[in-house]
Each structure stands twice: as C-alpha cells, then as structure tokens.
Amino acid sequence: MLTSVLPTGLLPVTGTELFKDKGMLMAVITCSGILIVFMILLLLIIIFYAYGGIFRTVTASKDKKLAAKKAAEEAEKAKNAPAPQAVEPAAPADDGTIPGEIIAVIAAAVAAMSDGRKYAVKKVSRSHNQTGGRTRWAALGIYENTRPF
Amino acid sequence: MEILNSIWASIVSILGESGLLGLFQGEGWKNAIMIGIACFLLYLAIGRQFEPLLLLPIAFGMLLVNLPLSGVMDVPTTELKALADASATEIAKYGQVIMPDGQTYVEVAHSGGLLYYLYLGVKLGIYPPLIFLGIGAMSDFGPLIANPKSFILGAAAQIGIFFTFCGAILLGFSAKVAGSIAIIGGADGPTAIYVTSKLAADYLGPIAVAAYSYMALVPIIQPPIMRLLTTKKERSVVMTQLRTVSKTEKIMFPIIVTIVVALLLPSAAPLVGMLMLGNLMRESGVVKRISDAAQNELMNIVTIFLGTTVGATARAEVFLTAETLMIVGLGLAAFCLGTAFGVIFGKLMYIFTGGKVNPLIGSAGVSAVPMAARVSQKVGQETNPSNYLLMHALGPNVAGVIGSAVAAGVLLAVLGK
Numbered sequence: 001m002l003t004s005v006l007p008t009g010l011l012p013v014t015g016t017e018l019f020k021d022k023g024m025l026m027a028v029i030t031c032s033g034i035l036i037v038f039m040i041l042l043l044l045i046i047i048f049y050a051y052g053g054i055f056r057t058v059t060a061s062k063d064k065k066l067a068a069k070k071a072a073e074e075a076e077k078a079k080n081a082p083a084p085q086a087v088e089p090a091a092p093a094d095d096g097t098i099p100g101e102i103i104a105v106i107a108a109a110v111a112a113m114s115d116g117r118k119y120a121v122k123k124v125s126r127s128h129n130q131t132g133g134r135t136r137w138a139a140l141g142i143y144e145n146t147r148p149f
Numbered sequence: 150m151e152i153l154n155s156i157w158a159s160i161v162s163i164l165g166e167s168g169l170l171g172l173f174q175g176e177g178w179k180n181a182i183m184i185g186i187a188c189f190l191l192y193l194a195i196g197r198q199f200e201p202l203l204l205l206p207i208a209f210g211m212l213l214v215n216l217p218l219s220g221v222m223d224v225p226t227t228e229l230k231a232l233a234d235a236s237a238t239e240i241a242k243y244g245q246v247i248m249p250d251g252q253t254y255v256e257v258a259h260s261g262g263l264l265y266y267l268y269l270g271v272k273l274g275i276y277p278p279l280i281f282l283g284i285g286a287m288s289d290f291g292p293l294i295a296n297p298k299s300f301i302l303g304a305a306a307q308i309g310i311f312f313t314f315c316g317a318i319l320l321g322f323s324a325k326v327a328g329s330i331a332i333i334g335g336a337d338g339p340t341a342i343y344v345t346s347k348l349a350a351d352y353l354g355p356i357a358v359a360a361y362s363y364m365a366l367v368p369i370i371q372p373p374i375m376r377l378l379t380t381k382k383e384r385s386v387v388m389t390q391l392r393t394v395s396k397t398e399k400i401m402f403p404i405i406v407t408i409v410v411a412l413l414l415p416s417a418a419p420l421v422g423m424l425m426l427g428n429l430m431r432e433s434g435v436v437k438r439i440s441d442a443a444q445n446e447l448m449n450i451v452t453i454f455l456g457t458t459v460g461a462t463a464r465a466e467v468f469l470t471a472e473t474l475m476i477v478g479l480g481l482a483a484f485c486l487g488t489a490f491g492v493i494f495g496k497l498m499y500i501f502t503g504g505k506v507n508p509l510i511g512s513a514g515v516s517a518v519p520m521a522a523r524v525s526q527k528v529g530q531e532t533n534p535s536n537y538l539l540m541h542a543l544g545p546n547v548a549g550v551i552g553s554a555v556a557a558g559v560l561l562a563v564l565g566k
Contacts, residue, residue, distance in 0.1 A: 026318050029328075030311040033559045040413050040555050041304040041548070048297035055398050092330060138390070142537045 098124055171217025178467035186468075187212035187460075190358075199365035203338060203456050207361060210355070211468075212266065212461025222461050223269065225261035229254045268458040272350060276455040278423040283448030284339075284550065285427025288518065290402050292544040295391040298498065299510075303548025304496035306514030307556040309334040309486030312558075317479050325349045328560040333360045334483025335553030336367070337516040342459060343420060344557045347565055354463030355473040359480035361437035367520045368527070370459045370481070371488050372514050375528050378492045379508050383499055384532040386507040388498050388541045396432070403429040410555060416565065417558025421551060456485050487515040491545065513542040516549040531555075 107121045164170060171177050190208035193203040210275050213221045232245060235255035270276040270323050317327035329352055330346040341360040345353050363370065376384075402427035411418040430440040466482045495511025509529050513521040525542035 008403055009477075022318055023325060026315040029324075029560075031562055032563070033311045033314075033556065034308055034412065036550060036559050037307050037555050038301075038304045040410060041300040041552060044409060045297045045300045046404065047409065048294060048300075048402075050296065051405070052294065052392075055395060056392075059395065072268070084547075137537065140539075144541070145259070 097126065159237060166218075168217035168219065175546025176465070179469050180217055180479055182469060183215035183463065184212060184467045185216065185255075193360060198475065200361055201503075202452060203361050204365065206453055207460035207463075210457035211358075212460075213264065214461040214464055219262075220462070221262040223259075223262040226250075226259045228257045228259065231255075239555045246493070249317055255327065264458050264461040267454050267551060268461065270454055271304060271342060271353070271458050271462075271532040272348055274343055274350055274419065274450050277339035277346075278419045279447065279451045280339040280455065281420050281423040281468075281554075282427040283443050283451070284518070285403070285424040285429075286431045286443040287448075288423065288428055288431075288547050288550070289543070290428060290547055291394040291399060292391055293547050294352075294394045294398050294402055294542050296541070299544030300497045300548045300552075301498070301513040302494055302511045302545035303552035304493055304514075305511065306487045306491035306516075306549050307335060307552045308490040309483045309488075310553075310556050310560075311516075312486050313479055313483035317475075320475055320479070325344075325564050328345050328564045329356055330479050331483055332553070332557055332560060333363065333476075333480035333516075334487040335549075335556055336360070336484060336487065336494060336521065337453075337550060337553040338364060340420060340516075340553045340557045344560055346472075347409050350462075350515065351467060351474075351540075352476070354468050355476045356480070357377050357459040358463060359477050362477075363480055363484045364517050364520065367517050368524050370484060371521065371524045372528050373513050374485060375492055375509055375524075376438055378489060379496065381532055383496065383508050384529060385536065386499065386504060387512075387536050388505065388507055388538065389542075393542060399432040400429065403432070411432075414555060414558040414562065416561040417554050420554040420557060424550065424554065447523070482535065488512045488515075491515060491549075501552075507536075507538055507541070510538055510542040510545055513546040514549040514552065516546070516553050518546050518550060521549070522546040 103121065103124055106124055110119050112122060162261040174180050182429050187208045189437070190204055190211065193199040194204035194208055213219055229246075229248070229336055230239065232240070232253045232255060235257070239257050240258050243255050246256050248254055290374035313334050314327050317330045318324065324328065325348040329349040332341045333342045333356060335341065338357065342353065342357055347357045349356075407418075407422055407425040408420045423500075427440075427443050430436050430443060489513035491511035492508055493511070494514075495506065495508030498506040498511075499508045507529060508523045508527075510522075513525045515521050522539055522542035526537065529536045529538040
C-alpha cells in the first residue's frame with residue numbers, strides 16, 4: 001500500500017527501508033493518512049448526496065401521484081354523494097385557519113386528561129410565541145426525543 | 150510441642166508460597182503500586198461513574214494480574230519429564246515420547262490462566278469487531294444520511310491521530326507503537342484495541358487505559374477547546390431541522406458504506422463491515438431478535454471479556470514505565486487535536502454555508518458516541534438555552550466512528566507489514 005502510493009525510484013522500495021528515515025516516515029504517513037481518510041469520506045459524501053437526491057425525487061413523484069389519485073377519488077365521491085342536508089352549525093372554536101383534524105386532536109387530548117368530567121373546547125388560537133425558531137410543539141418533540149441522551 | 154512446631158512450619162510454608170510474600174520480594178513493590186492504581190480506577194468507575202461499563206472490568210483485570218502468583222494470565226507450557234520422574238497418572242494422561250537422545254520422556258502440559266484464553270479474543274482481533282457489531286446495531290445513522298456533510302467533520306477529527314503519530318516518533322517510539330498511540334485520538338476504544346493488538350500488543354494495557362480514560366473525560370476535556378476556538382455568535386447558531394430519512398435509505402446506507410470502504414481500504418473491512426452489519430440488522434427490521442442480541446447480550450458479554458483481558462495486560466513491568474506517562478500525554482494531545490480540528494472544520498463550514506452550521510458540532514467528530522454529541526449540545530445550550538444541537542451533532546459523531554475505523558485501516562495498511 002505504502003510503496004504503491006510513492007513514485008518508484010524517488011523513495012526506497014520497501015516500507016521497512018522507508019521507516020529508517022523518521023522525517024520521511026512522518027511526512028508520508030501523515031499526508032497519505034489524512035488524504036486517504038478525507039478521500040474516502042468525501043467519496044461517501046458525494047454518494048450520499050446523490051443517493052439522497054434520487055430518493056427525494058422518487059418520493060416527491062410518488063407523493064404527487066398519490067395526491068392526484070386522492071383528489072380524483074374525492075372528486076368522484078363528491079359527484080356521487082347526495083345533496084347535504086342543512087344542519088345547525090356548531091360554534092366555531094377558531095378563526096378558521098386551524099384544520100378541523102387539529103382541533104379534534106386537541107379536543108381528544110383534553111378529554112383524555114379530564115378524569116371523566118366533560119369539557120368543551122371553546123377557542124383554539126395560534127400562538128406566535130416561538131422557541132428559538134421552533135414552535136413549542138416542535139421544541140417539545142425534540143426535547144422528548146433527545147431526553148435519553 | 151511437636152504438633153505446635155508442625156503447625157508453625159506449615160503456616161510458614163503456606164506464607165512462603167503466598168502472593169503476600171511476593172509483594173515484598175524483588176520487584177513486588179511494583180505490583181503493590183499497580184494494585185493501588187487498579188483500586189483507584191475502580192473508585193473512578195464506581196464512585197465517579199467514569200465509563201463504568203469498561204473501566205470496572207479493566208480495573209479488575211489489572212488488579213487480578215498484579216496479584217503475585219495469581220497466574221490468571223499465565224501462558225500454557227509443556228514440560229519434558231524423565232520417565233522415572235513422572236507419576237503414573239501423568240504417564241497415562243500424556244503418554245511417552247522418545248526424544249532424539251534416545252531417552253523416554255513424558256510431555257506434561259500445564260494449562261494457561263483463565264484470562265490468557267479469554268485474551269485470545271483480543272490477540273486475534275475478534276472482540277473489537279464484535280463490539281462494533283453491537284455499536285452498529287445501536288446506532289442511528291439517520292442524521293448522517295440527512296446531512297452527508299457531517300462526514301467532513303468525522304474526517305477532520307481524525308487529523309489529530311496523524312499529528313500525534315509524528316509526536317510519538319519524535320519521542321522515540323517505533324513506527325508501530327507510534328501508530329497504536331496515535332489512534333487514541335480517534336476516541337474509540339475498540340478501534341484503539343484492535344490497532345494496538347495488531348501493531349504493538351505489548352502496549353495494549355497503557356493504550357487501552359489511556360483511550361478509555363479520555364473517553365470518560367470527554368465532558369471535561371472538550372468544552373474548553375470548543376469555547377476557545379469559537380465566538381459566542383458561532384456557538385449560538387440554531388441549525389435548521391434535518392430532513393426525514395426513509396427506511397429504504399437507512400437500509401441501503403450500511404450496504405453502500407461497506408462496499409465503498411472495503412473496496413478502497415480492505416484493512417478497515419473488519420471494523421467497518423461489522424459496524425455496518427449491526428446497523429443493517431437494526432434497520433432492516435427483519436432480524437429483530439439478532440439485532441437485540443447484538444445490542445444487549447453479545448455486547449455485554451464481549452465487553453466483560455474485552456475489558457477484563459485488556460486490563461490484565463497492564464502488568465507492572467509493562468505499565469510502570471516512563472513510556473506509559475508519554476503514552477498518556479500523547480493520548481491527551483491526540484484527543485485535544487482531534488477535537489480542535491473538528492471545531493476548526495466546523496468553523497469553515499460555518500463560513501462556507503453563510504452561518505448555517507454551528508461549529509460546535511465539529512467536536513463530535515471524535516467518535517465517543519453519544520458522549521461527544523451530548524457535549525456539543527451542552528456547550529451550545531450554554532449560549533442559547535433553546536438550541537438543540539444533539540441530532541445535528543450525532544451526524545459527525547457516527548461519521549467519526551467510520552472515520553476512526555478508516556484511519557485505523559490506513560495505519561494497519563501502512564504499518565502492519
């Protein structure tokens with residue numbers, strides 16, 4: 001390995017002979033060592049960037065197809081569904097910017113913590129007070145995931 | 150009276166053959182010092198909880214081997230006994246041999262000590278790759294796959310290894326011993342043991358003790374270097390959240406790394422290969438039982454064998470030398486240099502990305518998973534309490550494990566001939 005990276009004729013032929021010269025030994029091992037470690041890890045960086053890119057493209061195209069299929073199915077459903085009957089609308093719990101699923105999850109969480117008592121979610125509003133560039137939920141998620149460390 | 154004399158004679162005879170007397174004969178005082186060091190290490194492991202999983206068996210192995218006449222590391226031997234001197238049992242057990250001088254002998258075999266046989270796992274380079282198997286099964290390479298740039302920091306932290314190699318050569322160590330000392334800078338115990346067992350097995354005791362001591366001292370050694378090399382502004386950088394890595398990507402990762410590394414540097418294949426095998430078992434999800442066994446039972450058993458037998462190589466005549474002090478000093482230098490180069494490359498990444506990378510994650514490139522990543526997180530939070538660098542630091546941290554295995558492969562390829 002060592003002799004293969006050195007130009008023939010310029011340096012001694014075998015590693016053992018080379019080791020007699022301390023300066024040369026230090027220079028060769030330090031330079032070739034750092035070079036090889038960086039070369040291999042840089043190669044891995046290139047591979048994994050390319051690899052990540054391919055995966056992201058494939059996933060994005062799959063997601064796009066799935067979304068299109070879902071939209072088509074929903075359109076078909078809406079077309080075949082009977083006309084909706086008028087129902088008394090419930091009082092809105094938010095200003096309309098929070099999806100219904102999120103409100104349902106919050107209501108379920110409140111119900112789970114309520115010890116059998118009945119609660120009603122009257123208002124859900126967005127908090128713009130964020131923690132270090134993250135929402136409180138994201139910060140809590142990171143905290144939960146990193147606590148074992 | 151005669152009975153009393155007999156009792157006294159037998160007591161004197163037992164004491165004469167005891168290890169206690171051995172402490173006061175010849176260089177027995179050295180063993181006494183080693184017993185003291187072993188007890189101190191046991192205190193650090195139990196009382197201060199410094200890497201107890203490894204330091205405890207290492208210290209106990211050191212204690213056992215330095216108790217005079219314990220024979221735990223005795224090499225198996227054979228003794229030629231003249232037929233007339235051999236007992237009937239020995240003749241029946243070992244048979245008779247006729248030597249070229251025409252005499253008939255009995256070749257009596259004496260077994261080696263228990264730890265001698267267990268030590269074969271270190272000597273033959275079996276335990277460190279098995280430890281790597283367990284580490285692979287416990288590691289999540291997701292942060293590294295999400296941010297492959299982390300590989301640079303894992304490589305940068307290995308620079309200290311090669312500069313320390315020069316220092317060791319200048320201090321008069323042979324090339325093989327210098328390579329073994331330098332690998333301490335990788336902050337990876339199994340890698341240090343693997344390289345040393347191949348290049349300079351006689352130095353295994355001091356090198357392993359130094360490597361594990363520095364790994365335990367990561368939270369003390371690294372923060373001052375990190376603070377010294379970074380500004381408050383750099384330390385307070387909040388990094389953007391990493392992308393989600395799919396299961397397929399995680400499964401492909403160990404396969405690709407193994408192919409690339411083993412093809413380019415075959416001498417790193419045992420360490421990297423086992424690390425990646427463990428990780429593939431974890432990520433594939435189809436061999437959960439084996440993955441659990443690698444993470445728990447296998448890892449624990451090998452840790453006991455590795456720790457105890459490595460500790461048992463620290464015999465007084467090898468350990469209590471000026472060279473050990475030099476090894477400890479060089480190991481510290483290697484570790485500090487590794488940390489410093491990791492942070493410096495982190496700073497370069499901070500500059501080139503326009504301030505998007507926090508340089509503190511660079512120090513995690515010195516392996517020592519997950520302790521080094523935890524230190525990056527802790528130092529980052531000192532400046533900005535709402536900053537979570539841990540997942541970002543785990544990328545360079547696991548890259549450091551691969552980097553130190555590659556550096557070990559380079560040293561073995563160049564010096565192992």
